[in-house]
Amino acid sequence: MNSKKTILVTGGAGYIGSHTIIELLETTDFKVISVDNLSNSSVKTFYRIEKITGKKVVNYEVDLCNKINLEKIFENEKNIVGIIHFAAYKSVGESVSDPHKYYHNNINSLLNILECCLKFNINNFIFSSSCSVYGNISQLPVKEDTPFGKAESPYAYSKQVGEEMIKDYTTAYPQLKAIALRYFNPVGAHISGLIGESPINKANNLVPIITQTAI
Numbered sequence: 745m746n747s748k749k750t751i752l753v754t755g756g757a758g759y760i761g762s763h764t765i766i767e768l769l770e771t772t773d774f775k776v777i778s779v780d781n782l783s784n785s786s787v788k789t790f791y792r793i794e795k796i797t798g799k800k801v802v803n804y805e806v807d808l809c810n811k812i813n814l815e816k817i818f819e820n821e822k823n824i825v826g827i828i829h830f831a832a833y834k835s836v837g838e839s840v841s842d843p844h845k846y847y848h849n850n851i852n853s854l855l856n857i858l859e860c861c862l863k864f865n866i867n868n869f870i871f872s873s874s875c876s877v878y879g880n881i882s883q884l885p886v887k888e889d890t891p892f893g894k895a896e897s898p899y900a901y902s903k904q905v906g907e908e909m910i911k912d913y914t915t916a917y918p919q920l921k922a923i924a925l926r927y928f929n930p931v932g933a934h935i936s937g938l939i940g941e942s943p944i945n946k947a948n949n950l951v952p953i954i955t956q957t958a959i
């Protein structure tokens with residue numbers, strides 16, 4: 745049995761998740777697995793990751809909102825020591841026209857994965873938050889201790905609530921260590937050109953709109 749320490753990346757077929765998997769495979773000794781239901785990505789990403797790194801990554805094609813199926817992954821993968829949680833819907837505009845889709849997906853998936861951290865004793869958790877938690881702020885630059893502003897969209901609010909949920913969990917269960925990363929606008933692609941930002945849904949950020957037009 746392979747007893748290598750394992751990092752679970754949620755949203756591993758997505759833009760930031762796939763690049764993170766490559767970094768983990770190339771710079772650490774962890775085994776890396778992914779949970780991605782491919783709602784905004786393609787399974788081809790994993791073939792490309794294998795081409796770049798020479799390593800196979802198992803992806804569980806499971807919806808994180810399905811707690812029963814999610815728990816089965818943890819029962820199967822006994823050596824998970826940390827989780828990097830990227831999976832979420834991320835279109836600000838779509839979240840305004842379809843708030844239920846965003847609250848349902850972004851909140852339930854986080855709640856389920858936090859519950860799995862407790863149930864399966866996983867104490868290291870990284871959350872993909874967003875610069876949108878600062879709202880439409882007038883004072884720049886923002887810093888880590890800049891307070892949240894008024895959320896400008898359900899997407900932004902789902903990230904604020906996500907951070908608050910994590911704070912509450914780490915307070916109640918101090919063995920759980922967590923950090924939230926508040927990205928601004930990540931751009932770029934792996935130097936091989938094999939993977940980059942390539943959403944299957946309509947692009948909303950400036951750079952993917954440019955690249956999709958070019959393609």
Ligand SMILES: NC(=O)c1ccc[n+]([C@@H]2O[C@H](COP(=O)([O-])OP(=O)(O)OC[C@H]3O[C@@H](n4cnc5c(N)ncnc54)[C@H](O)[C@@H]3O)[C@@H](O)[C@H]2O)c1
Nearest residue numbers: 755758759760780781782783784785807808831832872927
């Ligand atoms: N890209 C950006 O500009 C940006 C900026 C700030 C924050 N973020 C955050 O970073 C994270 C990753 O962003 P990205 O650009 O890589 O997005 P992405 O859409 O490329 O990747 C997210 C992945 O999660 C998967 N997913 C979504 N819901 C799921 C679910 N319920 N179960 C299983 N898989 C699911 C999708 O299929 C997709 O592959 C997101 O949480 C996003 O909100 C992104």
